[in-house]
Amino acid sequence: MSEATTIVRVPVRLTVNGKSVSAEIDPRTLLVQFLRETLDLTGTHVGCDTSQCGACVVHLDGVAVKSCTTLAVQADGASVTTIEGLATGGKLHPMQEAFRENHGLQCGFCTPGMIMSAVDLVARFGPNLDEATIRENLDGNICRCTGYHNIVKSVAAGAAAMGSAEAPRAAE
């Protein structure tokens, strides 16, 4: 069987970091390629390209997914948040700030995926995270530099900061 000679491009329309985007794409386009190459959002990284490492984790309709193992067309109509979408008004997201404060990175390659997975973790388990929960739920994110200790500290601190940042809003 020969490769299809004409590629039928398909339309996609999705919301990325709050902004509506649309394009006509080759159906083979991975979500991570679409983000990086079409939208120039290069904060999402490709580490292993085999769904093991988690450097490419983004949020798809509010849950963590590996954007190297998702087609952009599968995200049609959905809302995607990348690492670029976390900071607001020039101020780092509490989880980003916690990674900086706690030296939760060395080379930084895994960091976008770590932070997106960490924010997802807080969404599922709340702001008071014990070490076991953090370690177990970061098992889809691989770091080859840090030995994870400072990442775990960062996630715990970031989660707590997210909790206290939400508290005043909840009281309003």
Next chain:
Amino acid sequence: MYAFDYQRPDAIAAAAAILSADPEAKALAGGQTLLPTLKQRLAQPTALVDLSRIPELSGICATTEGVSIGAMTRHADVAASELVRAAIPALADLAGMIGDVAVRNRGTIGGSLANDDPTADYPAAVLALNATVVTDRRSIGASDFFRGLFETALKEGEIITRVDFPKVEKAGYAKFRNPASRYAMAGVFVAKTAAEVRVAVTGAGQSGVFLWTEAGDILSSDFSVQAVSGLALDPSNLMSDLHGSAEYRAQLAKVMLKRALASITG
């Protein structure tokens, strides 16, 4: 990836029509196995038929017999489901052990079963619980469904629509994960009904998931960890690869059996 056409029907009949008309087209569920396969150019489908926008394929409902899970239901949703936990807690636990969080947010039960990876988790539950795989054409009993490595009873273009799990008295699952792939090196699901005990092993068999009938027979008369202490799994039909020998997997399966039992009997 080789080029493919992309189709996203909104009804089972429409999906079945596309798949039946083109034997080289492939159904796309969560894509957590299919997309890596395509990226390595190990498959070259003419078209991917995305099942994700067919509403009746998703969702979980309680039935008089147990619980019914739509084929496109994500692992994370099964793991978090109160209905599944109420009917068969071990099944919710198993779903929560598949891959990692991000994989569980995409992967589906129907996709896992149709793929029938010999190291996947769901086949152990389906076989031990004697579940029924329902397709757009018929119902297939668990014992008839699994046919070998990546081989099932599904015919060309046949689509799994849901899986019906009967309630059991007790069930437990234990798995020894490959630390890199997170697939089972050996996973053992034990299910006890009033009539019998069924023990299914995944990750270890040369021909995929299988019933460990000797273990089931012993446990049917004495449901305890002690009852299987003298039991050994014959390694001659088990997998040997760079991760472990057949003998190693035989030992792992026995340890997982004991752990699964311990999780039930306390």
